[in-house]
Amino acid sequence: MHLTSPEALKRLKSQLVRQRKENKSVITVCAGTGCVACGCAAVSAAFREALKENHLEEKVEIKTTGCHGFCERGPLVVMRPEGIFYQRVKPADAKQIVEKTIKQGKVIEKLLYRDPQTKQLLTYEKDIPFYNKQERLIFGMNGHMDPTSIQDYITLGGYQALGRVLVSVHPDEVIEEVKKSGLRGRGGGGFSTGRKWASCRQAEGEPKYIICNADEGDPGAFMDRSLLEGNPHAVVEGMIIGAYAIGSHDGYVYVRNEYPLAVKNLNIALAAAREYGLLGADILGSGFSFDITVSRGGGAFVCGESTALMASLEGKIGEPRAKYIHTVECGLWEKPSTLNNVETWANVPTIIEKGADWYRKIGTENSKGTKVFALTGKVNNTGLVEVPMGIPLREIIFDIGGGILDGRAFKAVQTGGPSGGCLPESALNLPVDFDTLTEAGSMMGSGGLIVMDDRTCMVDVAKYFIHFLLEESCGKCVPCREGLRQLHEMLEEISRGEGGVGTLDGIERLCSVMEQGSLCALGRSAPNPVMSTLRYFRDEYLAHLEAHRCPAGVCKALINYSVIEENCTGCVVCKRACPAEAITGEKNQVHKINSEICTRCGICLAVCKFDAILVE
Amino acid sequence: MQLTIDKRSVVARKGEYLLEVAQRNGIEIPALCHHPAVEPWGGCRLCMVEITHPDWKGWTGLVTACLYPVQDGLIVSTDTKKVHQVRAGVLDLLLARCPGSSLIQNLARQYGIEETSFTPRKAPDLCILCGLCIRICEKIGASAISSIGRGVEKLVSVPYETVATAACVGCLSCANICPTGAIAFSESEHCRTIWSRNFELVRCEECKAVIGTPEQLEHFARRSGLDRSYFTKCDSCRNREAAARFVRVTF
Amino acid sequence: MKQLFVTPNRCTACRNCEVACSFVHTSDPTVLAFPRVRAYAISENTNTVNLCLQCDDAACKKSCPVExxxxxxKTGALEVDLGRCIRCLMCTIACPFGNIHFDKRTNEIAKCDLCQGDPACAKFCPTLALEYAEKPSPDPKPGEVKPLPPIPWMLFTGKQSR
Known part of the structure; x- marks a missing residue:
């Protein structure tokens, strides 16, 4: 099918909507990467089999969709139109679901979700706190469509914004609308998208390039992946609108090769868009031409930095270059280039479709719209959450996230990826937006949220992130490369209880050199994990340095494992589990840990059922 | 256009960078990864200067002079407290990386650092990863060496860290441009060795002085468009021959 | 534009020019720079100097990989930008007249730069074999000074404005 005008697109949409039977039962099986890992393919196959056995293939549709976000509970199955939500579904459950829920309309209790706070069983997706506190502007379509079907996207209103723009909106007006919407770059920089587009449009030089940054590298963050896997057309449509506004005819998506499903679904989407006349020459008969090339990255964290990404696209070593001359003027192949993150591009069709005024109503004064966060760590509900800007961190962690795992105490939340910072309890009421997080010493980054409980050592956390950055620094500039080496060395010393109080002054001096001296934003923000933990958890550093103690009981050189005699029942479980054979004691007698042999692996603590292991 | 560097008014052309303008005016800014023969790179971070502008409402910034394009009215200070701090920090770090480099030792001393305050690298070499060797090799058209790996593991080498491929012409440009003398090479009677590869030596047809490797002379003849016969004798022998020829044609 | 003229039959190979050149091209008085001009006694009564012709289509310039x-x-001289030069020495091999050298003592490429328009060699030439002028001076008339043989040919250097 080749659409030659926006009217043809509209007609196709109405036709598809008519064809879609409103009350037809649909079993949606989440097929995001998380659920694929949990075995959702076998679940879909089991449903197909069960429908066949019951001769329901014609009446019930199975839809494998993109990520729903609640990865913690996968594989997820949602029965539509009712919206019954089943979690951790196994292939063996398929038969029962078809026979009970589909044929008899009965809910299967053992597959329902139990709220960890209220202990209540919840039947419908809309009642689950994880979902109902979210505002799913960008992510909403994921659970309703097959990402490999362009028809699904069109049915849900996709490409209509593009159609309208191409015939009736001048490029300058598109840019004005995006400017007015207040959209800011979701990749971490937070620069005004509209202003970026305007500078690129005005920049001299041809051709101009459009680039989508899908080189998501933050540990634990996977929103861009889920968007590309679950709704690639939204990103593609955003890019075409951007290209029209800027006057570009060549686009690139730079995506990590570690995201095979994203690459696959994106390529399917691009091929379909070309077939439908939405991409390529003379889009929808408007005379405007634009095409997109997919370029796969080798998985270097630094290639998420715009200039390093462009160098990599050019076939060079992925190293950043100075941005004194902006990439909107001199970017890819030294031509004007507009680079935006996946999530930013995915916002564009919605803004055009619903208008900047509507969009501006969501969010805070200077941060508009929603943001997708990857919520992980010691929270009950982990997964992807999309919330309006300005929501307090507390709501994300305790309402959507369902609180801290095992009922322990909250200690800190790490935002913004490896070069973000750790915020303490006192920051929990801060509204989440670009500027507030930066002021608090962290950053929005690409949207990682790692929750930590009281058993987390902040020196150890800082060391972990510095080690990550140490391995991922490109090594081009001295402050980042050599600074991270030394910073890691200093943190190692602290976690061994070595070094004096002067170590902290040394760290602060070094951090300042790195912040001011590094070439790219990654180097300049690399000290953040240390600076923010020093700012909020200085006492913990001092405990290591002065008292040679690790209060959280993590740093191995500073802790000892012992048996609390009153609690020990002599059950020998720990003795058997100890890989170092450091535990002695006969059955029914109090055990002992030989601290010289003990490797502080923590297995005894994990297996003891009587709270008889003490770490101090 | 006109700008001010250390309270001196200097003239610059559009498209120039701060460092070249400063150098032209005899204003010293230290730099390790800069060389006029190759494109500026911005890796060593030593040429940091502080800039401001009458229109910037008091805002000042630290930038690398080698890459910052000149701008009319710009006010540049090359020796502020901030500049000093960053340069000293960078040199302190470099001294921990290459404690044996006399170049780094001397520079560090100028910034009051006798000994690094950091932990010196175990088994240090002299390479500061300024990338000059890689860029000059690319500039002469060989591209035989590159950086390998990233971050603290990064090093300069030939593909797969083995022996230089046929791309290397044995011209020694990399070793000659290296500011710390980190690239080893040797030359004996018949053989030049660099990047673990042995090169034959071509000698002057008259006096037998070494004039290069066959690959090097071939490469430079090709890239300059000159006939290979231009590259057969040393300058002294050529000079004497030419003098005799002049005399023949003038008397 | 003034040019540096060489009149070989006036040359006595006294090497004053070499010394003058060495002196002006060194900043360290204890180190003599490599002379850019060389005087040769070719045979009995046949002497000449050899120095850069400032060729229009210079081989040294072509061979240089870093411009x-x-x-x-101003002077018409082809000069070495020592800041740019990477000492690959290819210019010294490429010049068909051997007039561009590598000075090991100063680690510099040594080439005639016409002393920025005031060539020392010419100033110190006692016999007018080297002259920096618009045109070479005529031979002295008999009796004026010790008679010199007539000049059959003149070598000229200096970039010509063709």
């Missing part, structure tokens, strides 16, 4: 040889528009 370190640049014309000085």
């Amino acid at each position: 370190a040889l640049v014309w000085n528009a």
Whole structure:
């Protein structure tokens, strides 16, 4: 099918909507990467089999969709139109679901979700706190469509914004609308998208390039992946609108090769868009031409930095270059280039479709719209959450996230990826937006949220992130490369209880050199994990340095494992589990840990059922 | 256009960078990864200067002079407290990386650092990863060496860290441009060795002085468009021959 | 534009020019720079100097990989930009007249730069074998000074404005 005008697109949409039977039962099986890992393919196959056995293939549709976000509970199955939500579904459950829920309309209790706070069983997706506190502007379509079907996207209103723009909106007006919407770059920089587009449009030089940054590298963050896997057309449509506004005819998506499903679904989407006349020459008969090339990255964290990404696209070593001359003027192949993150591009069709005024109503004064966060760590509900800007961190962690795992105490939340910072309890009421997080010493980054409980050592956390950055620094500039080496060395010393109080002054001096001296934003923000933990958890550093103690009981050189005699029942479980054979004691007698042999692996603590292991 | 560097008014052309303008005016800014023969790179971070502008409402910034394009009215200070701090920090770090480099030792001393305050690298070499060797090799058209790996593991080498491929012409440009003398090479009677590869030596047809490797002379003849016969004798022998020829044609 | 003229039959190979050149091209008085001009006694009564011809289509310039040889528009001399030069020495091999050298003592490429328009060699030439002028001076008339043989040919250097 080749659409030659926006009217043809509209007609196709109405036709598809008519064809879609409103009350037809649909079993949606989440097929995001998380659920694929949990075995959702076998679940879909089991449903197909069960429908066949019951001769329901014609009446019930199975839809494998993109990520729903609640990865913690996968594989997820949602029965539509009712919206019954089943979690951790196994292939063996398929038969029962078809026979009970589909044929008899009965809910299967053992597959329902139990709220960890209220202990209540919840039947419908809309009642689950994880979902109902979210505002799913960008992510909403994921659970309703097959990402490999362009028809699904069109049915849900996709490409209509593009159609309208191409015939009736001048490029300058598109840019004005995006400017007015207040959209800011979701990749971490937070620069005004509209202003970026305007500078690129005005920049001299041809051709101009459009680039989508899908080189998501933050540990634990996977929103861009889920968007590309679950709704690639939204990103593609955003890019075409951007290209029209800027006057570009060549686009690139730079995506990590570690995201095979994203690459696959994106390529399917691009091929379909070309077939439908939405991409390529003379889009929808408007005379405007634009095409997109997919370029796969080798998985270097630094290639998420715009200039390093462009160098990599050019076939060079992925190293950043100075941005004194902006990439909107001199970017890819030294031509004007507009680079935006996946999530930013995915916002564009919605803004055009619903208008900047509507969009501006969501969010805070200077941060508009929603943001997708990857919520992980010691929270009950982990997964992807999309919330309006300005929501307090507390709501994300305790309402959507369902609180801290095992009922322990909250200690800190790490935002913004490896070069973000750790915020303490006192920051929990801060509204989440670009500027507030930066002021608090962290950053929005690409949207990682790692929750930590009281058993987390902040020196150890800082060391972990510095080690990550140490391995991922490109090594081009001295402050980042050599600074991270030394910073890691200093943190190692602290976690061994070595070094004096002067170590902290040394760290602060070094951090300042790195912040001011590094070439790219990654180097300049690399000290953040240390600076923010020093700012909020200085006492913990001092405990290591002065008292040679690790209060959280993590740093191995500073802790000892012992048996609390009153609690020990002599059950020998720990003795058997100890890989170092450091535990002695006969059955029914109090055990002992030989601290010289003990490797502080923590297995005894994990297996003891009587709270008889003490770490101090 | 006109700008001010250390309270001196200097003239610059559009498209120039701060460092070249400063150098032209005899204003010293230290730099390790800069060389006029190759494109500026911005890796060593030593040429940091502080800039401001009458229109910037008091805002000042630290930038690398080698890459910052000149701008009319710009006010540049090359020796502020901030500049000093960053340069000293960078040199302190470099001294921990290459404690044996006399170049780094001397520079560090100028910034009051006798000994690094950091932990010196175990088994240090002299390479500061300024990338000059890689860029000059690319500039002469060989591209035989590159950086390998990233971050603290990064090093300069030939593909797969083995022996230089046929791309290397044995011209020694990399070793000659290296500011710390980190690239080893040797030359004996018949053989030049660099990047673990042995090169034959071509000698002057008259006096037998070494004039290069066959690959090097071939490469430079090709890239300059000159006939290979231009590259057969040393300058002294050529000079004497030419003098005799002049005399023949003038008397 | 003034040019540096060489009149070989006036040359006595006294090497004053070499010494003058060495002196002006060194900043360290204890180190003599490599002379850019060389005097040769070719045979009995046949002497000459040899120095850079400032060729229009210079082989040294062509062989340079980093564009370190640049014309000085004021003097017409082809000069070495020592800041740019990477000491690959290919210019010293490429010059068919051997007039561009590598000075090991100073680690510099040594080439005639016409002393920025005031060549020392010419000033110190006692016999007018080297002259920096618009045109070479005529031979002295008999009796004026010790008679010299007539000049059958003149070598001229200096970039010609063709």
